[in-house]
Amino acid sequence: MTAGAVVVAIAASATTAVVVVNQSGHPAPVAQVSSPGLTGKPSLPTGSILGQPGAAAPAGSVEQVSAKVLPSVVQLKIQSGQEGESGSGIVLSPDGLILTNNHVVAAAMSGSDDLAPSAPSRRGPLTNLPPGILPGEQLPGDYQDGRDGQVPNGNDRRSTRPSAHTGDGVKATVTLADGRTVPFTVVGADPDDDLAVVRAQGVSDLTPISIGSSKDLKVGQNVVAIGSPLGLQGTVTTGIISALGRPVSTGDDQSGQHSVMSAIQTDAAINPGNSGGALVDMNGDLIGVNSAIASLSSGQDSQGGGQAGSIGLGFAIPVDQAKRIADELVSTGTVRHASLGVQLGSGDDMPGAVVAGVVSGSAAATAGLPKGAVITKVDNQVIDGPEALVAAVRSKAPGDAVTLTYADQSGTSRTVQVTLGESAT
CATH class of the missing domain: 2.30.42.10 (PDZ domain)
Structure with a gap:
């Protein structure tokens, strides 16, 4: 039987899982990408990330959707020593609850680097997650994931595992849409579904996203993706729903974390760093959590050049599934499968x-x-x-x-x- 899943590995400083498909069309596992080749420090978009008031834009336009959704999408950053990672998050409540991917915040949940590795927990609560980050774990050199962690050596492709607490020297912050930066803590995480909920500290005035439904989505309908690709916060891209119910398997043998999701496929440009960001409909309602992208194997395009970014194959976790899991993580710390x-x-x-x-x-x-x-x-x-x-x-x-x-x-x-x-x- 021909396997129907696309293989994905996990993605975060810019964080998005990358599906690597080899030239024969067969799926292959993935590993972590080194830091993006951007110089300087990315800044917030000129004129404020919040955009202009939605009422000033044509109804149902990308401009109106952007104005509505941008205040509800944030950037998450994790710094551990010389290494840094970042991804995106979606505001769920005024007091700082934020939905993102598990792989975005796995490093923020890790203990000290010298802890022994252990098998990942298959489910919450967070206290059941194993301590440890695997700083030297090597993944196949031909593969990449969209975590795009900033590591001293671009060939040192590292994999992280969740753990029960934030270790010494790990700094976890969230940059809000208005430019404020505050610490965040992990409320709960579900590696099986690659979802996590974190809380921004000391805030009470955030703008929650409007939650839609993934039940009645149609192939061909217009969508907007918002996140922080390659650290560029507040980036808006557009496209359509290319397919529904696409089986996508995430993870790799080295990290030991595997998951299979029934994904929304979109051709909206999604790049490393978009993981945990919002996929919304033209009403500005959340329909999916951007989580994975496809890339050609060996990081090569058809001309033999590098290919680690969007090729029009992005995947999002449907919001109905994501919202249910987020609610369980917040209320009980566990997820029932x-x-x-x-x-x-x-x-x-x-x-x-x-x-x-x-x-x-x-x-x-x-x-x-x-x-x-x-x-x-x-x-x-x-x-x-x-x-x-x-x-x-x-x-x-x-x-x-x-x-x-x-x-x-x-x-x-x-x-x-x-x-x-x-x-x-």
Whole structure:
């Protein structure tokens, strides 16, 4: 069976995960990129990052959307010794709650550099996350991620893991849309879904973003992406939704963190540093959290030159999933993940996800899903491989009811209603 997922690694000083696709079209894992070749210190846009009042711009225009959303998007920076990373964040509350990607703030959660590495936690609370940052962990030299950390040696491509506390010498700050810079602390993080919530300290007057919905999005509709690519805060780009329900796997074998998301694909320019930033509709409502970009393998374009930026393949976590996870992190510090309860096998180029086994007592077993079934749809979402099924289930919450379409061993198409359970890990 052909895997349907694009492989992504994690992204942050400019922070965005980068999907690396080799020339044959097959996915490949990714590692961290060295600092961008910008000279000097990026400054806020001339005339204020806030833009002009939305009422002065044509309704539904990019200008109006920008004026509405820019005050609600911030830049997150983490400095540890000579290393620096940054990414973007989305304001959720006046008192400083900010949504971002887990990979943006992983370094802010790390302990001291000499702590021994350990396997990453599969779920919150934050106190269950392992201590440690892996300063010398080497990743394959041909790959890049969009974390774009500023490291002394551009060949020293480092990977971070979350930890329970901010270590000595780690400085975590957020630069607000009005130019103020204040410290932030991590409220909670979910490596499985690559999401985190942080709190800006000492603020009470922030502008929360307007939360939309990802339920009824359409391919082809116009969108706007806002973030801090390459440290350039308040950057606005435009595009369309290119695809929905795109299975994208994030992570790498070296860091040990892996995730699969059912992503919104967009051609709006997204670059390292956009991770954690906003993808909004033309009403200025949040529809996704920008999290990953695709890049050609080995950092090469078709002419053999460097290619670490946008090539029109960006991926965002749908807001319905992101908001649910953020609410759980804030209220309980933990995230509950949905479970179908099946083991997946290969299907010899057959489209769909082959059920190699059904876990006793699981949601699938309770619903009567048989071993050997080939799942081809979850509700109306086409499942073309095991990664697509994992992504579709991950986008749901425990207790959600879904309709599975599958082919039984005789090839007959059938449907079954399944109430998803809760993952034990």
